[in-house]
Amino acid sequence: MMEMTNLHLPRSQPEAQGIPSTAVIEFLNAVQERNLELHSLMLLRHGQVVAEGWWNPYASDIPHMLFSLSKSFTSTAIGFAASEGILSVDDTVVSFFPEDAPEVIEPNLSAMRIRHLLMMGTGHDKDTTTKMTQSEDGNWAKVFLHDPVEHVPGTHFAYNSGATYMLSAILQKATGQTLLEYLQPRLFEPLGIEGATWESCPLGIHVGGWGLNVTTEDIAKFGQLYLQKGVWNGQRLLQESWIEEATSKQIANGDGGDSDWAQGYGYQFWRCRHGVYRGDGAFGQFCIVMPELDAVLAMTSGTNDLQGVLNAVWDHLLPAMEPSPLSSDEDSLTKLPERLQGLTLQQPRLQPDSPLEAAISGKYYKLDDNEQNWKGISIAFIDNHAVVILSKEENEYRIKLGRGEWLEGITGLLQDGDKRVVSSFTWQQEDTLLMTLRFIETPFAITSRILFEGDKIMMNHKSNVLPDLAEIRGRMTE
Structure with a gap:
């Protein structure tokens, strides 16, 4: 059982924990060859960090948007609340929202319990999130409860971020605290996770299914807590029975095969091949727990090929883990x-x-x-820099770009609220400017190409993970 000091996990050499450094190098090579844009990784074996890296300009102290990896933290909060007797996974969902429930409660809605929210088996045919987030009064729970429940709860898997939001809303109803407030003394403080933030809905309830921002090492600690069955520094934080339940298959989500999205689903955790389970989020945010190998892998990314990332783990890291320490060599001491x-993502x-x-x-x-x-x-x-001013309705966004190098700044261009951005520019040809913006607290990067023709411009924008934007034309004015 590892001991943690000064908020950081202990460090070790890969060979000392039975992993050849060549395996990590081969994993990095595979990621590069397949054009998988990783932003960070941290590999733990026997509770020790044996390899860690950040692709510049990403860095160890920068929090990263987790997207749906947030769900596993929300599930954990429900685990704490259940162990404290604040709620039970067999409580009905409608019982927490008497004022928002429909006048006539259909049998399937009436039968829906907290455990069905946890396992993505609410009975809905598809995700309720879009309808919820578009509600005019901001009452997401009401929209969820009024959406038709086509299947008997527990019988039909449909990935549904709205269900995770309902877990957050139920926790807040039951405790009077937000997810973050509730998890602070129970999870974040014991693990030494500082500065976590979580997006909220218009009513001030954390969205639960996405919106958590923490660092790579924080993800690794979370995975290590699960690997250790809820014990941290000799203290039990979370019940072992909860961890067993949350990480085992609660509902079928496909027919297995080669897909790690069809191996069964737990309580906001995915089952994987090879006896592994994981929390994951859009664009490659991963917390991979390998109980049989006593290992954890945390990664942040900006890629749409999540299966490709997992395949690289299964191909190169998993089979290389040995039960006993290995002898060090030049690869382990210098090359890795x-x-x-x-590691760098070159501008x-x-x-x-x-x-x-x-x-x-x-x-x-x-x-x-x-x-x-x-x-x-x-x-x-x-x-050696350029200043771009982009006007959008009421707002002006000002971004400073380095000439062939990154310049860091703050912008609200990507979304509400200021986010850190690093930016650089170069000339593709004499008449074509290329600008690269990396929003380094998120998976997103944008490359803008501007063609200048006399007094006219033509702008094209490409994203690393989102669809390309339509071409925009413009003309010089006084």
Whole structure:
């Protein structure tokens, strides 16, 4: 059983914990060859961190959006509440929302229990989230309860972030505290997780199914707590019976095979092949727990090929884990540390400048109507950086870009609330500017290409994980 000091997990060499460093290098090679955009990884064996790395400009102290990996933390809060007798997984969902329930409660809704929310077996045919988030009065629970429940709860798997929101809403009803407030003394403080944030709905309830932001090491600690069956530094935090229940198959979600999305689902945890289970989130946020190998792998990413990431783990890391320590060699002492230190997502560096800069610097381009409601753009070139000002209805967004290097700033361009961004620019050709923005607390990166033709511009935007935006045209105005 590992002991943790100073908020950090203990460190060790891979070989000391039975993993050849070559296996980690092969995993990194596979990720690179398959163009899988990882942002971080932390591998634990026997409670010790044996390999960790962040692809520059991502870094160890930067929290990362977890998307649906948040769900496993929400499930954990329900586990604490059940063990404290605050609620039971057999409590009916409607019993917590008498004022929001329909006047006539259909049998399937009446039969829906907390355990059905946990296992994604609410009886809904599809995810309720879009309807909930679009509700005009912001009462998401009411929308959920009024949505038709087509199947008997517990009989039909439908991945449903709305169900996880309901777990958060139930916890807040039962305790008078938000998820974060409730988890603070029970989970975050004992594990040394600091600065966690969680998005809320319009009524101030944490969204539960997504919206949690923590660091890679925080994800690793969470996985290690589950691996240790709820014990941390010799203290029991969470009941072992809960962990067994939450991480075992509660409902079928497919016919197995080669897909790690069809091996069964627990309480907001996915069953995997190889006796493994995981929490995961969109674009590759992972907490992978390997009980038979006494190992945990935490990763953050910006990729749509989640199965590809898991396949690389199964192909290279899993089979290499030995029961006994191995002898060190040059790979373990120098090659792997150098490789992990040198991980980077390179910004494009093509032509450093263009004779066009003087003519277009500071000029304002009015944009044609577009889906993003962007009104205009100007770019000023100053020594080794550029300042882009993008206007959108009432707001102006100002971003500073490094010339062939990252410059860090803050912007609300991506979503409500300021997020850290690193930005750089280069010239693809004399008339084509290439700008790269990485929102380093999220999976998202955007590459913008601007073609200058006389007084006109043509803008194209590509994302690493989201659909490309439609081309936007504009014209210089005084």
